Amino acid sequence: MPxxxxxxxxxxxxxxxxxxxxxxSGIAGVTMRGLSEQSGxxxxxxxxxxxxxxxxLTFAAEQLGAEVERYxxxxxxxxxxxxxLEAFLLALLPLDERSTVWMEVWLAxxxxxxxxxxxxxxxxxxxxxxxxxxxxxxxxFKQHGWLPDLTPEQAATELHGLIDGLGVxxxxxxxxxxxxxxxxxxxxxxxxxxxxxQCAEC
Amino acid sequence: MPxxxxxxxxxxxxxxxxxxxxxxSGIAGVTMRGLSEQSGxxxxxxxxxxxxxxxxLTFAAEQLGAEVERYxxxxxxxxxxxxxLEAFLLALLPLDERSTVWMEVWLAxxxxxxxxxxxxxxxxxxxxxxxxxxxxxxxxFKQHGWLPDLTPEQAATELHGLIDGLGVxxxxxxxxxxxxxxxxxxxxxxxxxxxxxQCAEC
Numbered sequence: 001m002p003x004x005x006x007x008x009x010x011x012x013x014x015x016x017x018x019x020x021x022x023x024x025s026g027i028a029g030v031t032m033r034g035l036s037e038q039s040g041x042x043x044x045x046x047x048x049x050x051x052x053x054x055x056x057l058t059f060a061a062e063q064l065g066a067e068v069e070r071y072x073x074x075x076x077x078x079x080x081x082x083x084x085l086e087a088f089l090l091a092l093l094p095l096d097e098r099s100t101v102w103m104e105v106w107l108a109x110x111x112x113x114x115x116x117x118x119x120x121x122x123x124x125x126x127x128x129x130x131x132x133x134x135x136x137x138x139x140x141f142k143q144h145g146w147l148p149d150l151t152p153e154q155a156a157t158e159l160h161g162l163i164d165g166l167g168v169x170x171x172x173x174x175x176x177x178x179x180x181x182x183x184x185x186x187x188x189x190x191x192x193x194x195x196x197x198q199c200a201e202c
Numbered sequence: 203m204p205x206x207x208x209x210x211x212x213x214x215x216x217x218x219x220x221x222x223x224x225x226x227s228g229i230a231g232v233t234m235r236g237l238s239e240q241s242g243x244x245x246x247x248x249x250x251x252x253x254x255x256x257x258x259l260t261f262a263a264e265q266l267g268a269e270v271e272r273y274x275x276x277x278x279x280x281x282x283x284x285x286x287l288e289a290f291l292l293a294l295l296p297l298d299e300r301s302t303v304w305m306e307v308w309l310a311x312x313x314x315x316x317x318x319x320x321x322x323x324x325x326x327x328x329x330x331x332x333x334x335x336x337x338x339x340x341x342x343f344k345q346h347g348w349l350p351d352l353t354p355e356q357a358a359t360e361l362h363g364l365i366d367g368l369g370v371x372x373x374x375x376x377x378x379x380x381x382x383x384x385x386x387x388x389x390x391x392x393x394x395x396x397x398x399x400q401c402a403e404c
Contacts, residue, residue: 024317028230104316111313114306114373115226127376150388157377158364158385165367166359171316174329175359183360186352190392 011049011059014039018060023104027112027119030057054119061120064105065129068092072133081146082192085137089184092130092163094170095177103167131160146192155191162187213251213261216241220262225306229314229321232259256321263322266307267331270294274335283348284394287339291386294332294365296372297379305369333362348394357393364389 017039021030031053036043050056075087094103109120120126138152138159147155166183169175175183219241223232233255238245252258277289296305311322322328340354340361349357368385371377377385 026228026230026313026317028228107313107316110370110374111228111309114309115228121374126374127371131376149392154385154388157368157381158389161367161371161377161382161385162360162364163367164370165363165365168312168366168370169329169363172312172323172328174333175363179359180363183356183363186356187360190351 007049012063014041014046014049015060015063017041018056019064019101019105022060022108023101026108027057027117030060032056057119060105061109061125064102064109064120065125068102069129071098081141081144082188085141085192086185086188088133088137089159089163089188090181093167093177093180093184095180100171103171107168107171127160131156134160141192148193150191158191159187209251214265216243216248216251217262217265219243220258221266221303221307224262224310225303228310229259229319232262234258259321262307263311263327266304266311266322267327270304271331273300283343283346284390287343287394288387288390290339291361291365291390292383295369295379295382295386297382302373305373309370309373329362333358336362343394350395352393360393361389 014035017035018030021034021038025034032043032046035041035046035056039046046056050059072088072091075084075091077084079087091099094100106120106126110126112119113121113126124132134156135152138147138155141147141155142152150158162184166175166180170177170180216237219237220232223236223240227236234245234248237243237248237258241248248258252261274290274293277286277293279286281289293301296302308322308328312328314321315323315328326334336358337354340349340357343349343357344354352360364386368377368382372379372382
């Protein structure tokens with residue numbers, strides 16, 4: 001079905017242009033005209049895939065969620081559970097070009113959501129999806145006695161807050177990649193202790 | 203000098219209008235015309251105090267930093283050092299109308315800074331001022347043996363990240379005020395331990 005594949009590929013191409021527009025001008029900058037200028041596509045060609053501004057933004061949000069999820073699933077499962085959780089959290093920080101794009105687009109959708117525009121929130125993209133994934137992983141740690149002081153829900157709220165705050169500070173270039181990595185590592189080591197490793201320094 | 207006082211008061215009034223405009227439309231929405239519509243002031247009257255867009259945004263950023271600093275200094279000094287640090291951190295979260303305005307304006311300036319517009323960053327507002335204040339407070343804890351595992355700088359980076367992430371999650375209404383308060387309290391209790399209170403549960 002070559003035409004269907006092509007259709008999907010063209011929509012993916014368009015997504016990159018929408019993200020670039022969001023990064024440079026925010027959600028408010030996403031208009032049919034702006035996207036036409038950014039992409040070099042005619043308005044008619046864009047409308048063939050995404051008929052209006054609402055569908056452009058909804059698609060851009062969906063694609064962001066889908067791409068982050070694909071990436072998280074592609075992380076190698078090797079190492080200890082703690083190393084795996086650490087890799088999961090670091091993948092969400094803007095530490096390379098790809099994740100910087102994600103974080104900037106996420107931030108723009110978050111600001112729009114604060115102002116009451118719900119393009120991304122309705123997809124769980126801004127908080128719910130990741131919070132659920134984190135809680136689920138932390139529940140495993142809890143069941144194995146590695147999360148002595150907190151419920152999985154409490155630990156997820158804390159780590160999620162830390163990651164998104166560090167993400168913004170990285171985008172602002174106020175925290176270095178190394179500082180961010182080490183902060184995540186220390187927070188995990190403080191929160192999660194093997195059943196026989198508690199108070200090892202006492 | 204009644205005219206000087208009036209001048210300052212009029213600029214303060216204008217600040218409220220600029221902040222309201224930033225909250226509803228972002229930094230991009232701040233134009234002389236938009237501010238005239240928002241405030242009911244003529245462009246001429248606005249220009250008497252703030253001659254152009256750049257001066258409007260710079261003033262709005264300066265006033266935000268000054269108001270937050272005044273508020274932090276007004277916090278009662280009673281209670282333990284830990285209670286005081288907790289109150290300091292909670293004052294930065296959007297838990298009431300006033301601090302919600304601060305956080306939304308802060309977030310708008312942060313997004314502008316990520317895009318390379320440096321209205322607020324040059325004033326230290328987005329990160330540097332608070333980070334310095336936090337590091338200084340945490341240095342006191344360190345000197346008294348209450349910060350066993352981290353340097354003041356490391357602890358400030360972690361708490362600052364947590365606060366700003368929770369702040370965004372509060373604005374997104376994905377975390378409740380109670381969840382945010384308890385998360386801050388637990389993070390502090392985990393990080394800071396009295397010299398004789400370490401491993402109290404061992």
